[in-house]
Amino acid sequence: MAYLPDDLYRQIEQSMPIACVDFVATRTAPDGAREYGLILRHSPYGEVWCHLGGRIQRGETIAQALQRHANDALDAGLDLSIDPQPVYTYQSFPAADAPTDGTPFGRDERKHSIGMAFLAELTGDPSPRNEALDFAWFTSESIPADVWPGCEHLFAKLGIVARQ
Numbered sequence: 001m002a003y004l005p006d007d008l009y010r011q012i013e014q015s016m017p018i019a020c021v022d023f024v025a026t027r028t029a030p031d032g033a034r035e036y037g038l039i040l041r042h043s044p045y046g047e048v049w050c051h052l053g054g055r056i057q058r059g060e061t062i063a064q065a066l067q068r069h070a071n072d073a074l075d076a077g078l079d080l081s082i083d084p085q086p087v088y089t090y091q092s093f094p095a096a097d098a099p100t101d102g103t104p105f106g107r108d109e110r111k112h113s114i115g116m117a118f119l120a121e122l123t124g125d126p127s128p129r130n131e132a133l134d135f136a137w138f139t140s141e142s143i144p145a146d147v148w149p150g151c152e153h154l155f156a157k158l159g160i161v162a163r164q
Helices: 006-013 062-074 151-157
Strands: 018-028 034-043 046-050 052-055 077-079 088-093 113-123 134-138
Touching (some): 034 052, 062 113
Parallel strands (some): 018 113
Antiparallel strands (some): 018 034, 034 046, 034 134, 077 113
């Protein structure tokens, strides 16, 4: 797979939306409660909890991109069909490009992205690495307050927390 030089990729990020896949890991706890896995990571907003994922590379299927991001951040896999379909599609914008018409959106000062969001069961034991400083399981009631801006809306659309 060919990679773009950093300066060219930054220019592309500043010129057009980037296609992304994102997911929240899920599991059923021993007590039967549904739990959701999030990573702690550095961001333009400080250290925040957020879902996992990122851009899709040329020639990569959605399932392959999801698996790559799970492996890169957690050294784990995902239980997916060959053609997974998103639960929700959302947008993230830098402040300068953010919509003002009431459209819900996530914040990302680095780029404008279109994200296909999934809920997916992890396979293997997650071990945070690379961008993931930490990984933890949360119930709907225990999702931390310090999440990446816009995650509240995304988590509501995924049915993780009460509707925003």
